[in-house]
Amino acid sequence: MAKGSKKKEMSRLANLTKGFFKENPIFVFLLGMCPALAVTSTVETGLGMGLLVIIVLTMSNTVISLIKNFIPEQVKIPSFIVIIATFVTMIEMVTQAFAPALYEALGIFLPLIVVNCLILGRAEAYASKNGPINSAIDGFGMGLGFTMALMLIGFTREVLATGAVGYGVYLPLGVEGSIINIDSYILAMDVFVGPAGGFIVIGLWLALFQAFSNRKERIKADTRKRWIEEKKREAAERKRKKAMKEAGEAS
Amino acid sequence: MSITVFFVAIISSMLINNVILLRFLGICPFLGVSKKTETAVGMSAAVMFVMVVASIVTYLLYYYVLEPNGITYISTIAFILIIASLVQLVEIFLKRVSKKLYKSLGIYLPLITTNCAILGVAEIIIANNYPSDYGVLQGLYVAATTAFGTALGFALVIFAFSSIRERLDSADVPEAWKGAPISLVIAGIMALAFLGLGGIV
C-alpha cells in the first residue's frame, strides 16, 4: 500500500459531514439549482424535496456502486440514467400515495429529479469508484447538505414573504400550523415568494458562502506566498554568503 | 384552428411563462453561459432543435402508446431515455453531415441531455393536456408551437445574459459576489421585469 492511498481514505464521519459546508452541492458545486429555485417558496416543500433527493441519492449511489463491476465502460452513463429513473418513478408513486399535497406542490420538479445534476454527478464522481458503504454514506451526506441548503433558502424566503413558517400543510404530519408568527407583519414582501425573490435570495446566500470560503482561500494563499518569499530570501542569503566566502578566499 | 391559437402559444411560452426566469428550468446552462455571444447562440440553437423534436416525439409516445394502455407511470423513464437517444442521434447526424454546424452547436449537445429544460418542457406539455381542448392531432401542433416558443424564450434570456456578462467583466464586483451570486441577482432583476408581462394573455 503506497503512502498516497492513506490520504484518500476519509473517515466515515468526514465522508458524511463533508456535504454540509466543504462540498455543499448547492453553495459550492452549484449543482441542482433548478429545484433550489423552484421548490423553496416554503420551508416545507424544500424539506420534502430534500428528503426525496436523500432517498433517491442514497439508493442510487448504493446500487450503482454494487453493480459497477458488471457494467461495461461504454454503457456507463445510460445505465446510470436508467437506474436513477427507476428510483425516481418509484418515489413519485409513493409520494402521490402518501403525501398528495406535496405531490401537487412539487409539480413537474418531481420527475425532474432524474436530471438533477447532483445525483448523476455523484454517481459519476463517487459511486462508480468506491465501495457500496462509502457510496451510501456519501449519498446520504450530500443529500443532507442539499436539504439543509434548501431549508435555509426556504426559511429566508418564507419568513420574509409571510412572516410565519408553516408546517403540516404539505407534509403529512397530521397537524397543521405555523411557527414564528410575527403579528402585524408589515414588512411582508410578496416578491420573495415569486421567482425574482428566489433568484435574489439564493444570490445573497451564495455570496455569503463565497465570502467565507474566500477568506480561507486567501489566508492559505497568503501563508503560502509568505513561505515562498522567505525561502527565496534564505536562498539569496546563502548565495551572498557563498560569494563573500569565495571572494575572501580569492583575496 | 385559427392562427391566434399558435400566436398565443408562442407569446405565452416565450415571454409570459419564460422558461428560465419564471419556470426555473435550464438554470445550469444559464449560469454557466460564457461571456461570448457566439457560444450563447450555439447553445440556444442546439436547445431549440432538440426541444422541438423531443416534444413532438414524447407527445406522440404519450398519447398514442402510453395513455391508451393506461401505463402513463413509466413516462418519466421513457421520456428521459427518448430525449437522450434523440441527442445521440442528432450528434451522429451533425458529425457526419456538417463539421461547421457540429463546431458551432454540436459540442453543446451532451450538456443538454441532462438539461432540466428539455424534460421539463415535455412534462409541461403533457400537463397542459392539449387533447382535451383540441383533440390529439391538433394538440400536436399546439405542443410543437409551445416548445418552439419556449426555446425562443430560452434563447432570448441566454443571449441577453451573455451580453450583460460581457459588461460585467469590466465592472468592479466585490470578491465575494464574483461569478454566480451577482449573476443570480441580475437574473432576479430580469425576472422582475418579465413578471410585468403577466396577465397579458
Add this chain to the structure above:
Amino acid sequence: MWLEIGIVAAIVVLYIATFALNKKTPIPEDCLELIDEATCGACNNYSCSVKQDFSTIKEDLHEQLEIEQLKEDN
C-alpha cells in the same frame, strides 16, 4: 405488465444503440479543444463534478514549479 417492461426495454436498447453508434463516429479534428472548454464551462455537466477554473489550475502549477525550483537550489 409485460407491455410496460417491453416498452422500457425497447427504449433502453434504442438508447444504448444510439450511444454506441455515437461513440464510434469520430469527432472532427479541430473540435477537441472547444469540447473541453464547453464541457467544463457549464456547471451541469457531470464529468466536471468539481467545477474548476482553468486559470487557478495554471496558477497552482506555477507555484508548485517555483517551490520545486527553490528546493533544488537549496
